[in-house]
């Protein structure tokens with residue numbers, strides 16, 4: 001049986017407009033790419049559905065338009081913590097929330113707290129995270145969380161709400177935070193970082209994420225998995241991370257693919 005995997009977090013829509021600096025990253029290795037070629041290559045690797053993730057208001061509008069233009073693509077609307085400081089006006093928030101009821105919008109995020117790069121003041125990051133959690137709750141959508149070096153503030157904020165559903169995307173933190181996330185009903189998103197030699201110390205974490213809470217993602221065009229370091233990451237590379245994780249976890253690729261796809265379908269309503 002052919003594999004059917006889902007890239008639950010990528011930025012493919014940014015290939016279409018030079019709206020964000022990420023656009024240029026898509027062509028950084030000199031390869032020619034179009035949205036169609038990327039989607040076809042994904043399909044050929046068993047990655048037949050993808051979710052594109054917004055990181056600002058304008059980028060979320062781009063993501064929604066992209067998802068509506070292509071089959072098997074859905075959108076998550078989000079303001080990245082880096083962008084929080086530039087999205088505090090009522091007019092921006094109103095425009096953002098209007099996107100939540102657009103066709104093919106299946107999630108809110110990426111949103112969260114990032115104290116590693118620290119590109120927005122912490123109060124702006126918290127304000128925009130609360131706003132997005134509230135939009136998600138109002139529209140009954142799950143969230144894609146980006147949390148870096150900030151769990152000490154993330155958990156109290158997160159736990160001040162009830163019934164929040166979502167995923168900790170690109171998880172690279174501690175075993176304790178992974179287990180706490182599982183306790184809180186969250187999913188754990190794993191991408192090419194897991195395959196990096198520098199991640200060896202985290203292998204115990206990737207091995208012990210419960211199968212029913214594991215999601216596959218790429219964060220393309222970033223974080224290309226081994227053995228394709230130096231190439232631009234595409235949704236097709238979910239297959240490489242899946243193979244790596246299956247070996248690490250002692251599961252068959254078929255079993256891991258089926259479980260993670262069922263998880264993505266349970267969290268995001270893809271229709």
Ligand SMILES: [Zn+2]
Nearest residue numbers: 009053110219
């Ligand atoms: Zn991302």
